[in-house]
Amino acid sequence: MSLSRYFPILDWGRRYDRTALTGDAVAAVIVTIMLIPQSLAYALLAGMPPEAGIYASIAPILLYAIFGTSRALAVGPVAVVSLMTAAAVGNIAESGTAGYVAAALTLAALSGAMLLALGLLRLGFLANFLSHPVIAGFITASGILIAASQLRHILGIEAEGHTLLEIAKSLWAHLDEVNVITLALGASATAFLYWVRGGLKPLLRRAGLGPRAADIGAKTGPVLAIVATTLAVWAFDLEARGVAIVGEVPQSLPPLTVPSVSPELLRQLAVPALLISIIGFVESISVAQTLAAKKRQRIDPDQELIGLGAANMGAAFTGGFPVTGGFSRSVVNYDAGVETPAAGAFTAIGLALAALFLTPLIHYLPKATLAATIIVAVLSLVDLSILTRAWTFSRADFAAVSVTILLTLFAGVELGVTAGVVTSILVHLYKTSRPHMAVVGRVSGTEHFRNVLRHEVETQPHVLSLRVDESLYFPNARYLEDQLGAFAADKPDLTDVVLMFPAVNEVDLSALESLEAINTRLRDAGIRLHLSEVKGPVMDRLQRSHFLDELTGEIFLSQHEAELHLRNPEAARAPASSGVAAKGAARSAESLRSGGASRNGP
Amino acid sequence: MSLSRYFPILDWGRRYDRTALTGDAVAAVIVTIMLIPQSLAYALLAGMPPEAGIYASIAPILLYAIFGTSRALAVGPVAVVSLMTAAAVGNIAESGTAGYVAAALTLAALSGAMLLALGLLRLGFLANFLSHPVIAGFITASGILIAASQLRHILGIEAEGHTLLEIAKSLWAHLDEVNVITLALGASATAFLYWVRGGLKPLLRRAGLGPRAADIGAKTGPVLAIVATTLAVWAFDLEARGVAIVGEVPQSLPPLTVPSVSPELLRQLAVPALLISIIGFVESISVAQTLAAKKRQRIDPDQELIGLGAANMGAAFTGGFPVTGGFSRSVVNYDAGVETPAAGAFTAIGLALAALFLTPLIHYLPKATLAATIIVAVLSLVDLSILTRAWTFSRADFAAVSVTILLTLFAGVELGVTAGVVTSILVHLYKTSRPHMAVVGRVSGTEHFRNVLRHEVETQPHVLSLRVDESLYFPNARYLEDQLGAFAADKPDLTDVVLMFPAVNEVDLSALESLEAINTRLRDAGIRLHLSEVKGPVMDRLQRSHFLDELTGEIFLSQHEAELHLRNPEAARAPASSGVAAKGAARSAESLRSGGASRNGP
Structure with missing residues (x-):
């Protein structure tokens, strides 16, 4: 098996038959005729x-x-x-x-x-x-x-x-x-x-x-x-x-x-x-x-x-x-x-x-x-x-x-292709350094949350739910701090901030520092910080730090659960407390089911 | 205003008073005493x-x-x-x-x-x-x-x-x-x-x-x-x-x-x-x-x-x-x-x-x-x-x-810090080039979808719902093609693939090519390709290409809507057709509301 992986000839060679031979021979004649002028020409091109x-x-x-x-x-x-x-x-x-x-x-x-x-x-x-x-x-x-x-x-x-x-x-x-x-x-x-x-x-x-x-x-x-x-x-x-x-x-x-x-x-x-x-x-x-x-x-x-x-x-x-x-x-x-x-x-x-x-x-x-x-x-x-x-x-x-084309034409092939790759990478880094963030609200009649600017949604005045549309890592760690400050400044009677993390695919050490700083600053201002829809791999990572112990708020499996809890802390006490218990753990479906039930209740 | 932005002294200088003067003068005396030896010492260090x-x-x-x-x-x-x-x-x-x-x-x-x-x-x-x-x-x-x-x-x-x-x-x-x-x-x-x-x-x-x-x-x-x-x-x-x-x-x-x-x-x-x-x-x-x-x-x-x-x-x-x-x-x-x-x-x-x-x-x-x-x-x-x-x-x-520390110590400060930055960037690119992907199912009793390996969820045998946990761009465009092939190969009676995009913050031209290739390949195999939870900025981007016209399936505002439609095409016909109509548009909440209603219905 492993030999034929490195020598694919062992694989097709074993099953070689007359049909294959005919097909291959005809193709070979045609390709040979085509290759003679091509080979000479490309030799000329290569000098x-x-x-x-x-x-x-x-x-x-x-x-x-x-x-x-x-x-x-x-x-x-x-x-x-x-x-x-x-x-x-x-x-x-x-x-x-x-x-x-x-x-x-x-x-x-x-x-x-x-x-x-x-x-x-x-x-x-x-x-x-x-x-x-x-x-x-x-x-x-x-x-x-x-x-x-x-x-x-x-x-x-x-x-x-x-x-x-x-x-x-x-x-x-x-x-x-x-x-x-x-x-x-x-x-x-x-x-x-x-x-x-x-x-x-x-x-x-x-x-x-x-x-x-x-x-x-x-x-x-x-x-x-x-x-x-x-x-x-x-x-x-x-x-x-x-x-x-x-x-x-x-x-x-x-x-x-x-x-x-x-x-x-x-x-x-x-x-x-x-x-x-x-x-x-x-x-x-x-x-x-x-x-x-x-x-x-x-x-x-x-x-x-x-x-x-x-x-x-x-x-x-x-x-x-x-x-x-x-x-x-x-x-x-x-x-x-x-x-x-x-x-x-x-x-x-x-x-x-x-x-x-x-x-x-x-x-x-x-x-x-x-x-x-x-x-x-x-x-x-x-x-x-x-x-x-x-x-x-x-x-x-x-x-x-355009960088690739211009530099290839006017500065040579090697510079052209290198500059193209470098430009692609730099542009990507620049874009991820200023990630899109959206204040979200609930699409009426659903458990689905979308951008308040693009969809007709319901929000609560004392809760800011912010969806971060990028992995959090060093180029954008500080940007999150700045942006969150700007969003929060518009809401004077804020008591809770929920960072919605479905699009956060990574949190690195620099971003962790920023999250800790945000948590501390919001705490000093009397505002709790919650996270929702944190993915498995990111959760695993956060559990290896002290951040979850210091977090003033909770971690919700879904933004819907977060909203239920923050809208009506009394009715949703059960999921809330289990939310605290499950901090950092893969949440069991039970607490959620009760959360779903409370939604259909009062 | 703009002058005091570049000359902050105009701002605080205007309100300078005796209290400020006392505080500043005391601090200045102490700092001066401290700075004399420090200045001499750092001059020595700098040669x-x-x-x-x-x-x-x-x-x-x-x-x-x-x-x-x-x-x-x-x-x-x-x-x-x-x-x-x-x-x-x-x-x-x-x-x-x-x-x-x-x-x-x-x-x-x-x-x-x-x-x-x-x-x-x-x-x-x-x-x-x-x-x-x-x-x-x-x-x-x-x-x-x-x-x-x-x-x-x-x-x-x-x-x-x-x-x-x-x-x-x-x-x-x-x-x-x-x-x-x-x-x-x-x-x-x-x-x-x-x-x-x-x-x-x-x-x-x-x-x-x-x-x-x-x-x-x-x-x-x-x-x-x-x-x-x-x-x-x-x-x-x-x-x-x-x-x-x-x-x-x-x-x-x-x-x-x-x-x-x-x-x-x-x-x-x-x-x-x-x-x-x-x-x-x-x-x-x-x-x-x-x-x-x-x-x-x-x-x-x-x-x-x-x-x-x-x-x-x-x-x-x-x-x-x-x-x-x-x-x-x-x-x-x-x-x-x-x-x-x-x-x-x-x-x-x-x-x-x-x-x-x-x-x-x-x-x-x-x-x-x-x-x-x-x-x-x-x-x-x-x-x-x-x-x-x-x-x-x-x-x-x-x-x-460790690269930063080792190179700073043994190859000099300039190489050390440069290598640190380059290493951070390369490691990030490497990680995003092999993104995490999760097959998801519905958390029972909710409209929330999570990884089948981490949560107790419900799935349908003929539908593969795959959540892509990374922006799709050139380093990982081809990886998505390969991975999707591997996931799909495990499910022989597959009729529908839903790519769940809540974590896809960007789709670049290379990734668009890959999506087109995936769409074509699945179509040839008799499988429809759907997208769900595509974000506004990504949707805006996709609308500028021909991909949405060629897409064999539909675009669903939420994974929940996708599941409803694919589980029971008859009952959910209304949202489904409006889903087609809304392809590429910010969906109105109406069609969703009927989708939500049908969920509570039969």
């Missing part, structure tokens, strides 16, 4: 040699098949992680140097080690701190950045930079060097690929193909673009006219590489590796969960961390760079009828064959075509509607999204 | 020349009298802030140099500017992020550090260091240089002062003094120790035998000094200045509020920031160093019968006279006596019981206290 993209798809996909829990996830280089790799490694070495490739290996190893550690320590919940708006904003901004960074390949000029301003400045400075033939190739490839996304499938349907075949046929668009532009470069010797091509690519299986563990390099890459790990994990797990939900399969987040960690380790030892589960390829995999992770193994075989035999064919492939593939792919990630959604829903979420 | 301690008590006390809101607070050098000053300035220059004094002036100016800015921007609530356990731990650890740092003066050796280990190592290395006479003087002064704290007052009472006079007499203990040891040094020429003395102190009013604003210095001091400002503010305001509460006076935290900011600015321009409101001197001030901040002005006059005429008398004052004064004063700050209190009350608070 790596083209073969690294293929290598990064082979070992990782195999290792994920052993350790991963998703049936459909296809692991390999993806756009956002490749962009982050370029940003991180670009700070250490120049793209195209041996140092750059070595640093990328180390980055993959470091990221793999972090993912494995998080998985083994079962810390997958940490990824939750990347809120939905921060991820959405980050991916949108990354898409824009990636598209901008690829413009140089379309224009055929040298340009660099890791922020939008840097890229724009650099493009502007080299604008006089535009290669017109490259631009023509790149622009037409982009236009073609853009059309393919919407127009090829209906065309294939009209040509008589079935819906599934048309769907799959449409995915071959990038291959068509690659074949056509490669042939054009070869036939018209466009390389001599300045069109940048992929060039010599070694014909080989993935090499065995050993990532450097120089302390200086590890120190420089630690933060980027952590961010890449978390972003990669969040992206991958949301794809995996979306696809698993459709077939009612289960994804184990902690095991996913182990699967992705193993995949990145694999990339580090076979000449790759950081990888994660990709959205588009996984969807293709799923649509093609994948049954088990064995499809990944078959894809790996397909890519290994491609690495051995197809690489000479891409010698004349223009980089502009790869750039076009990337641009069309990432523009589908750009979705600025998150800004309007967040604005409508809450200013706090809007703040997090 | 400043002795006269700086007196200067730092004059202008600041005057400025606080104009801007501050506390009647009793006495502002000047205090132990913890002096220690932090020594740690911050010690990184920049050697104690005893002109650069050291200049950096201390800049530190005071920077801290003053920050306090003023926080006050004008009304950001006083930021101080709440220093939780009670962090402050208690920090002050305790600082007390230990301060006492350790003063041992060298008692032993008459050279030693240095800003952490306990550094100090211990340095003391150990110089242990062979102990000056026996200094040790004898220092140890007897310490023993005498320690005895004074408990033993002098009863002695004075037995000698026939009234309780108040005995109290005040006991405060003169430090002056006695100073006079006695100074005379001893002078009479026996102990300076020649190696006893370190205060030496030449200029006879002068506070000089006009202009703090340097070199960008490099400001950069180096920015973080320490912020920490000193916040620690100083928190220490000061808790003293001010404690004393104000006894006389039912009000302290305005934002105006206090302005008062302390002005005081520190005053220190920066008159040869001082960072100051704040001190505990012991404020209590003496209060006990001596202070009426208004005018007492501060009188104290300032007393100290100015001391600076002009008394300084020659302290030439032979041994530093060991000042160290003894400090040690006895700070050991009263050391209160390790916060560790056991926190341990009993909550592990989270214990984590924050």
Whole structure:
């Protein structure tokens, strides 16, 4: 049992049959065809040699098949992680140097080690701190950045930079060097690929193909673009006219590489590796969960961390760079009828064959075509509607999204995502530091108590019932003191204050001090302090302090009981005294029942 | 009105009379006598020349009298802030140099500017992020550090260091240089002062003094120790035998000094200045509020920031160093019968006279006596019981206290307090990321719903009512999905899930996504999702999204209404349909009344 938890392959491998094999094999062929151009393109984006993209798809996909829990996830280089790799490694070495490739290996190893550690320590919940708006904003901004960074390949000029301003400045400075033939190739490839996304499938349907075949046929668009532009470069010797091509690519299986563990390099890459790990994990797990939900399969987040960690380790030892589960390829995999992770193994075989035999064919492939593939792919990630959604829903979420987008675009990916997380946390702390509080009264004819400002309710002049709509902890402990003072000041003939605690999920030591101070101050003013609807966990906590001994009033199971008792102390004496006895204990239902009876009595 | 808000002096100054004058004058005399040794001692602690301690008590006390809101607070050098000053300035220059004094002036100016800015921007609530356990731990650890740092003066050796280990190592290395006479003087002064704290007052009472006079007499203990040891040094020429003395102190009013604003210095001091400002503010305001509460006076935290900011600015321009409101001197001030901040002005006059005429008398004052004064004063700050209190009350608070104490002692004051705040926040985030959830049922005979595990309650087999005990936001959004799945899996014949939201104080965009996912998944499984007891602010938020349109179930004002409707859909049809109509609106009490009636009906 526990072995198959860490090796999900033991689980599905045991029940593998011919049906699964057929589904997996078909899916593998389609995904392999799709992955060849994608792998080359994302290698370009990451600043790596083209073969690294293929290598990064082979070992990782195999290792994920052993350790991963998703049936459909296809692991390999993806756009956002490749962009982050370029940003991180670009700070250490120049793209195209041996140092750059070595640093990328180390980055993959470091990221793999972090993912494995998080998985083994079962810390997958940490990824939750990347809120939905921060991820959405980050991916949108990354898409824009990636598209901008690829413009140089379309224009055929040298340009660099890791922020939008840097890229724009650099493009502007080299604008006089535009290669017109490259631009023509790149622009037409982009236009073609853009059309393919919407127009090829209906065309294939009209040509008589079935819906599934048309769907799959449409995915071959990038291959068509690659074949056509490669042939054009070869036939018209466009390389001599300045069109940048992929060039010599070694014909080989993935090499065995050993990532450097120089302390200086590890120190420089630690933060980027952590961010890449978390972003990669969040992206991958949301794809995996979306696809698993459709077939009612289960994804184990902690095991996913182990699967992705193993995949990145694999990339580090076979000449790759950081990888994660990709959205588009996984969807293709799923649509093609994948049954088990064995499809990944078959894809790996397909890519290994491609690495051995197809690489000479891409010698004349223009980089502009790869750039076009990337641009069309990432523009589908750009979705600025998150800004309007967040604005409508809450200013706090809007703040997090806009900080993330702006900083990602103009200060870099690492700062962008970090600032997004920090903003989310700060905004949350700020909000909880000034909690909502409502004076409540009884909704007529019920035992239910609501805000006097929103509902038509009954109140008693000498009782102030205040509902505290937040856990009480250090950022808001003193605020409660101030607010209670303000509310109490409006009621001169006050004898009793009831703090209604259904929304107080925690009371920490700072808040306990505040409650003690409130109790003392009210006592000095001749006012009793009661609590109602205190939850079990909070009650357990309060019992460990002296507060309950010093409390001038009582603890009521429900606000209704509190109101009955304070409205008519004589009639409700029984529940009141048992209320005192039960202070700090889980109240028995008996006293309440008598409380309920007295309500129906006089 | 608004002018007197920023200048509280306009308020109390207008009503100043002879009674107030008497109270203030008496208090001023007593506080002046107490402040002379204290000021000298804290200057020594801060690494400043002795006269700086007196200067730092004059202008600041005057400025606080104009801007501050506390009647009793006495502002000047205090132990913890002096220690932090020594740690911050010690990184920049050697104690005893002109650069050291200049950096201390800049530190005071920077801290003053920050306090003023926080006050004008009304950001006083930021101080709440220093939780009670962090402050208690920090002050305790600082007390230990301060006492350790003063041992060298008692032993008459050279030693240095800003952490306990550094100090211990340095003391150990110089242990062979102990000056026996200094040790004898220092140890007897310490023993005498320690005895004074408990033993002098009863002695004075037995000698026939009234309780108040005995109290005040006991405060003169430090002056006695100073006079006695100074005379001893002078009479026996102990300076020649190696006893370190205060030496030449200029006879002068506070000089006009202009703090340097070199960008490099400001950069180096920015973080320490912020920490000193916040620690100083928190220490000061808790003293001010404690004393104000006894006389039912009000302290305005934002105006206090302005008062302390002005005081520190005053220190920066008159040869001082960072100051704040001190505990012991404020209590003496209060006990001596202070009426208004005018007492501060009188104290300032007393100290100015001391600076002009008394300084020659302290030439032979041994530093060991000042160290003894400090040690006895700070050991009263050391209160390790916060560790056991926190341990009993909550592990989270214990984590924050112990991190603060350990890091303050062994890594320095700045790291200590910062780590304490960060730990408090991280622990809070961790806790809220795994919220408590309770399956609830109806407490028999009431309309009240509680945890099935803690109370004797009634439930229905086809309904799962789950109370979520936390605001739903990004760190726990996914956790809710997982938990709900686990709870629902135990109930095969489930038709309805009610999420009871009385404790949900916020729903952010990430949580909204999760709620939408839950709604969809339950719908696919043929289960309806309802919400109950959704609070006004949360309801307002949900109405701005499409969630309410897609929700398969209903929104009930109370869990009771939900139960009635789901138990007996026929009988409760009226409230149910009105429940649908009221989706997203503040429900009118009418529909509920009929709901309540139907409960008492069949």
